[in-house]
Amino acid sequence: MDFNLSKEHLMAQRLFRDFAVHEVEPWAEQTDEEGRFPFEIVQKMQKLGFLGIPFPKSVGGQGCDTLTYILAVEELSKACATTGVILSAHTSLAADAIFLNGSEEQKEQFLRPLLEGKKLGSFALTEAEAGTDAAGQQTKVTADGDEWVINGSKIFITNGEVADTYVVFAMTDKSAGTRGISAFIIEKGVPGFTFGPTEKKMGIRGSSTCELIFENCRIPKTNLLGREGKGFGVAMSTLDGGRIGIGAQALGIAEGALEKTVQYVKERKQFNSPIAKFQNTQFVLAQMKTDIEAARWLVYHAALKKDSGKNFSNEAAMAKLKASQVASDVTRECVQLHGGYGYIQAFQVERMMRDAKITEIYEGTSEVMKMIISGSLLK
Amino acid sequence: MNIIVCVKQVPDTTEVRLDPVKGTLIRDGVPSIMNPDDKAGLEAALKLRDESGAHVIVLSMGPRQADDVLREALAMGADEAYLITDPAFSGADTWATSSTLAGAISKLDFDLIITGRQAIDGDTAQVGPEIAEHLQIPHISYCEGFKIEGDEVIAKRQFEDRYQILRAKMPALITALDEMNEPRYMTPGGIFDAYREKEVFVWSRVDVPVEDENIGLKGSPTRVVKTNPKMLKQPGTTIETGVDEAVVFLVDKLKEKYIL
Numbered sequence: 001m002d003f004n005l006s007k008e009h010l011m012a013q014r015l016f017r018d019f020a021v022h023e024v025e026p027w028a029e030q031t032d033e034e035g036r037f038p039f040e041i042v043q044k045m046q047k048l049g050f051l052g053i054p055f056p057k058s059v060g061g062q063g064c065d066t067l068t069y070i071l072a073v074e075e076l077s078k079a080c081a082t083t084g085v086i087l088s089a090h091t092s093l094a095a096d097a098i099f100l101n102g103s104e105e106q107k108e109q110f111l112r113p114l115l116e117g118k119k120l121g122s123f124a125l126t127e128a129e130a131g132t133d134a135a136g137q138q139t140k141v142t143a144d145g146d147e148w149v150i151n152g153s154k155i156f157i158t159n160g161e162v163a164d165t166y167v168v169f170a171m172t173d174k175s176a177g178t179r180g181i182s183a184f185i186i187e188k189g190v191p192g193f194t195f196g197p198t199e200k201k202m203g204i205r206g207s208s209t210c211e212l213i214f215e216n217c218r219i220p221k222t223n224l225l226g227r228e229g230k231g232f233g234v235a236m237s238t239l240d241g242g243r244i245g246i247g248a249q250a251l252g253i254a255e256g257a258l259e260k261t262v263q264y265v266k267e268r269k270q271f272n273s274p275i276a277k278f279q280n281t282q283f284v285l286a287q288m289k290t291d292i293e294a295a296r297w298l299v300y301h302a303a304l305k306k307d308s309g310k311n312f313s314n315e316a317a318m319a320k321l322k323a324s325q326v327a328s329d330v331t332r333e334c335v336q337l338h339g340g341y342g343y344i345q346a347f348q349v350e351r352m353m354r355d356a357k358i359t360e361i362y363e364g365t366s367e368v369m370k371m372i373i374s375g376s377l378l379k
Numbered sequence: 380m381n382i383i384v385c386v387k388q389v390p391d392t393t394e395v396r397l398d399p400v401k402g403t404l405i406r407d408g409v410p411s412i413m414n415p416d417d418k419a420g421l422e423a424a425l426k427l428r429d430e431s432g433a434h435v436i437v438l439s440m441g442p443r444q445a446d447d448v449l450r451e452a453l454a455m456g457a458d459e460a461y462l463i464t465d466p467a468f469s470g471a472d473t474w475a476t477s478s479t480l481a482g483a484i485s486k487l488d489f490d491l492i493i494t495g496r497q498a499i500d501g502d503t504a505q506v507g508p509e510i511a512e513h514l515q516i517p518h519i520s521y522c523e524g525f526k527i528e529g530d531e532v533i534a535k536r537q538f539e540d541r542y543q544i545l546r547a548k549m550p551a552l553i554t555a556l557d558e559m560n561e562p563r564y565m566t567p568g569g570i571f572d573a574y575r576e577k578e579v580f581v582w583s584r585v586d587v588p589v590e591d592e593n594i595g596l597k598g599s600p601t602r603v604v605k606t607n608p609k610m611l612k613q614p615g616t617t618i619e620t621g622v623d624e625a626v627v628f629l630v631d632k633l634k635e636k637y638i639l
Contacts, residue, residue, distance in 0.1 A: 011573075015565050050567065064567045
């Protein structure tokens with residue numbers, strides 16, 4: 001058992017840190033305030049291979065592993081949680097769904113451009129009436145000759161309007177419940193596929209979140225991902241991986257806020273003394289650091305388990321549950337230590353506190369994580 | 380075309396603090412980086428390779444840990460890497476360093492050698508030109524840009540207030556300034572390849588053709604006697620006035636300070 005990162009992981013971490021500090025952090029405040037998708041940053045990440053980190057070179061990836069990808073999401077999220085989730089949704093959800101379930105032809109046609117940075121991916125499961133209850137899908141698909149015809153809509157879709165390639169779930173047999181769900185690959189530009197307005201959110205405001213609308217949208221039969229009626233399994237196994245990504249995002253947010261706060265408490269003086277000299281400050285910092293380290297090892301462990309080929313649902317759920325709680329708690333404490341300055345934009349921790357909340361909600365709420373974890377205890 | 384780039388692992392001096400009592404640098408916990416001028420030189424070589432094809436070899440003399448900067452160079456895209464390391468080489472001044480590097484380079488095929496202008500932990504700017512002298516090839520130092528035309532390198536050499544355009548027949552050596560370019564980032568896949576697919580060839584004393592009297596501490600004619608922290612000078616004052624008034628002003632000031 002070895003808790004040390006390997007030399008290649010350490011160097012990758014340094015690369016992501018450098019990139020985050022120089023290319024991401026300077027834009028984080030503006031990205032949040034304007035709610036603008038950071039196209040320039042994403043283009044730079046695409047050029048550097050960040051969009052294909054854990055996938056083999058044979059399909060266009062970088063030939064690294066899940067831990068390396070997790071380090072990327074973590075370091076990016078330290079600077080800007082929006083950038084972190086763009087990478088996470090693309091990699092863990094869209095690309096991994098195709099990698100794990102796609103045919104060789106689909107990998108060549110759809111996955112390679114995603115991994116080589118030519119296209120951005122998105123994953124569409126949630127509907128107005130189907131959130132935690134993913135089986136309540138209303139979007140319908142019917143077969144018509146060589147084509148599928150899709151009708152319905154998906155909401156709260158990350159990378160919504162800005163992606164090129166979408167993994168979309170819909171009912172091929174409404175009467176069959178979860179066994180009636182199938183997964184499809186749909187590309188932007190197909191007639192009948194349009195977008196609703198972009199949502200205005202509390203946090204991760206630069207991430208494009210919108211509704212996908214399908215009106216008699218026709219796609220080739222060959223765009224079925226996995227087997228007909230097996231979409232629920234595709235969604236759930238993909239989300240397991242996604243949760244490690246969100247765990248890493250949460251971890252990064254917490255670390256980013258702690259870094260800012262350590263700097264702040266050394267400089268901020270009250271009663272003629274830096275507030276770092278006060279025991280309350282010291283105890284709060286110590287608790288935050290300890291919580292962050294606990295979250296880190298749950299997240300890294302889940303990443304290693306995924307790469308080991310063993311079932312990692314539980315580890316992913318625990319990593320996301322803990323890391324998202326830590327992100328919310330730590331950012332709130334960081335705002336508190338900043339006092340009034342923590343409540344204004346210039347000190348960034350208020351943004352981090354807003355960004356942290358979503359990690360307890362998307363890709364399975366904390367309550368869903370608890371259902372998974374307790375389910376494995378009580379089976 | 381073969382390009383050899385010499386790189387050095389240095390402490391990140393922006394992170395180095397001075398021990399206020401001893402007056403020495405506190406190096407503990409300071410991250411090591413690729414010397415910035417060397418990194419610009421590597422970027423220039425990689426650019427040339429991308430544009431017109433070349434084989435880029437990186438070379439470093441240093442302790443075993445210098446493997447890190449060579450892996451970094453490989454992760455940026457260098458083709459081949461050599462680490463020149465041996466206790467016999469340690470304690471070298473610029474003469475012994477350049478003798479050793481020149482010995483190693485003499486075993487390799489090259490058209491162009493690029494070194495950084497100087498290392499941020501030594502600031503001598505001597506090693507590059509000395510390598511060229513040992514190898515008896517022309518060199519152009521302080522380059523802020525260069526291009527290759529036929530068998531010549533044409534470089535822009537920087538001075539404080541002007542620059543020269545110089546031409547040298549290859550094989551030649553240039554020393555690069557960090558303002559020459561913006562070095563590329565590594566790629567994640569490049570990093571994994573650097574550690575898992577590529578090799579850093581390690582050359583020890585026996586692999587380098589160089590005389591014993593020109594290596595290591597014993598082969599170093601210079602010695603650092605003492606290092607002192609530099610006192611920061613106050614910015615000067617500029618007075619714009621006629622010559623006669625200036626003389627009076629200056630004499631008054633010198634009297635005020637009891638110098639006259």
